[in-house]
Amino acid sequence: xxxxxxxxxxxxxxxxxxxxxxxxxxxxxxxxxxxxxxxxxxxxxxxxxxxxxxxxxxxxxxxxxxxxxxxxxxxxxxxxxxxxxxxxxxxxxxxxxxxxxxxxxxxxxxxxxxxxxxx
Numbered sequence: 001x002x003x004x005x006x007x008x009x010x011x012x013x014x015x016x017x018x019x020x021x022x023x024x025x026x027x028x029x030x031x032x033x034x035x036x037x038x039x040x041x042x043x044x045x046x047x048x049x050x051x052x053x054x055x056x057x058x059x060x061x062x063x064x065x066x067x068x069x070x071x072x073x074x075x076x077x078x079x080x081x082x083x084x085x086x087x088x089x090x091x092x093x094x095x096x097x098x099x100x101x102x103x104x105x106x107x108x109x110x111x112x113x114x115x116x117x118x119x
Contacts, residue, residue: 004051009105013047013069016102019095020076027088035088039079045072046102050109063113070106073099 004010020043024036046069053065077099083089 004047004054007050007054007109009102009109010047010050010054012098012102012105013050013073016076016095016098017043017047019098023083023089023093023095027083031088035079035083035086039076039083042072042076042079045069046076046106050106059113059116063110063117066106066110066113070110073103073106077103 017040020039024031024039027036049065049069049072053062053069056062056065080089080095080099084091089095
């Protein structure tokens with residue numbers, strides 16, 4: 001099994017992608033090239049950058065790609081808030097809990113990698 005597939009954060013980020021696709025499928029067609037596309041790209045970027053970071057040869061590069069994944073996660077969080085504000089997504093949607101789980105796991109992994117860089 002590939003190393004990134006063993007990471008809880010990667011698996012949770014993959015579930016976040018699935019939930020993002022499911023939630024945005026109900027958005028109006030007028031949003032297909034707007035919010036829908038942006039949310040899906042941001043969601044896909046999270047596990048993709050985690051996987052790319054794992055594949056890199058140095059801890060510093062790994063940390064860099066985790067930072068990009070975190071930026072994409074923050075971008076997705078903002079886009080979900082916009083979807084709520086526009087009435088496209090309820091505040092109670094499961095995607096928000098999944099986003100929080102993914103944030104927590106990514107923060108933990110980043111802290112662990114940061115300690116390796118400091119030692």
